[in-house]
Amino acid sequence: MSSLPPASAARSLFAWAAARATSTSPLLVDRSLPHGARVELSGRVGVNWWAKNAGLLQSEFGIGVDSHVVLDLDASWRSLPLALAALGLGARLSEDPSASADADLLITSEPHGEAASTAAELLAVTTSPLAMSFGEELPSHAVDHAAEVRAQPDRLVPDPGAAERGCWMPNGPDSPNVSLAELLATPRPAGRGGATGWIHAERGMLPALRALLATGEAGALLLVASASPDPALLEQERATFEA
Numbered sequence: 001m002s003s004l005p006p007a008s009a010a011r012s013l014f015a016w017a018a019a020r021a022t023s024t025s026p027l028l029v030d031r032s033l034p035h036g037a038r039v040e041l042s043g044r045v046g047v048n049w050w051a052k053n054a055g056l057l058q059s060e061f062g063i064g065v066d067s068h069v070v071l072d073l074d075a076s077w078r079s080l081p082l083a084l085a086a087l088g089l090g091a092r093l094s095e096d097p098s099a100s101a102d103a104d105l106l107i108t109s110e111p112h113g114e115a116a117s118t119a120a121e122l123l124a125v126t127t128s129p130l131a132m133s134f135g136e137e138l139p140s141h142a143v144d145h146a147a148e149v150r151a152q153p154d155r156l157v158p159d160p161g162a163a164e165r166g167c168w169m170p171n172g173p174d175s176p177n178v179s180l181a182e183l184l185a186t187p188r189p190a191g192r193g194g195a196t197g198w199i200h201a202e203r204g205m206l207p208a209l210r211a212l213l214a215t216g217e218a219g220a221l222l223l224v225a226s227a228s229p230d231p232a233l234l235e236q237e238r239a240t241f242e243a
Contacts, residue, residue, distance in 0.1 A: 009181035010163035013088065019217045021047040026220040028212060029237055030129075032078040032201035033225075037129040039077045046081060048154050053085035055152030058083040060143055061105050061121050065090035065165045071116060072097045072108035073221055075201040075208035077203055078125055078145070081211050082107060087180065090162035094169040095205055111142045136204060178206070189241060194218035197243030198234060200227045211243035 020027055020043030027046040030039045041049065057063040069091045074078040084092055091104075097115035100106040106119035109127050111134070116122055123144040126134045133147040167177040188197070199211050201223040212221045222239045234240075 008158055009179070009184055010088075010158075011207065012184055013180065013213075014156075014158035014162060015048050016213070016217070017050065017158070020044070021133060021156070023218075025132040025194070026216065027215060028077055028080060028221050028223070029196070029231060030184075030201075030223045031225065031229075031237065032074070032076065033129045034127070035065035037153050039129055041077055041081075047156055049058055049081035049149075050084045050088070051156035052149050052152040053082045056096055056123075056143075056145070056149050057085055057089060057091075057105070059152070060148065061123070063091050063105060065162045067091040067104040068099070068102070069093050070097060070100050070103045070106045070108075070115075071095055072100070072106060072110065072113075072121075073125060074109070074127075074158075075199075075203070075205050077223070079107075079205060080208060080212055082125070082145075083205060084212075087161070087166035087168075087183075088156075088163045090165040092167050092169055092177070093205075094171075095173070096169075104140075107145075113139050113234070116142070141187065168209075170206060183210060184213055186214040188214050188216065188219065192219070192241055195241065196220040196222055196237060196239045196240040197241050198222040198224050198229060198237075199243045200224055200229075202227075214243070 023043030027043040028041045070085045100115040101118040105121045107123045109123035109125050123145050124134050124138050125145045126144045134144045166180045193216050222237050
């Protein structure tokens, strides 16, 4: 096995996590949910969910360096900590359900869909805002994310050497990868360091993840359900710019 590369980007990732883990200020606010539901994750709670998801991915599926994980999910308060967990373990992430048959794990909100039927390993993620389980019978090879994740450890265990191999494959395994360093390089507009930016959740996981990583030590990300959100909602959430 080749040696792992220097872990400068990964150390920056975990330094960001350590800084946010001590904060009770908002990190992620999800207003893209059905029926006007609202979920807010403080920095401390967001990193806690990151840790629990990392534990689930490792213990249940053996996800680690160079594992291929397909995320067939909209951006949400559940899915973004999952993406951070997979990246932190050194996985290669994509959003192409057609690649599920060759992937190590498919994470999906549609466990009865065609992609799920060809996946060897399947993690089912509910879209119900506060559900404690998926809420319906799942395929025999599926793991219920909401039912299993809460039992995982709360403490994030950094592994910079592994995380440095984490990347995003925007157009599948044969496309150029977006490295962890490139994901971390997304700048915030000048003067917006501690402010809340908003993003339409349906833009996809990659833009939302970039925006979340760009929040710095004090900023927040607001997920909204429309490309033209209600100004009153933005004012209520103190969102001052489009991320």
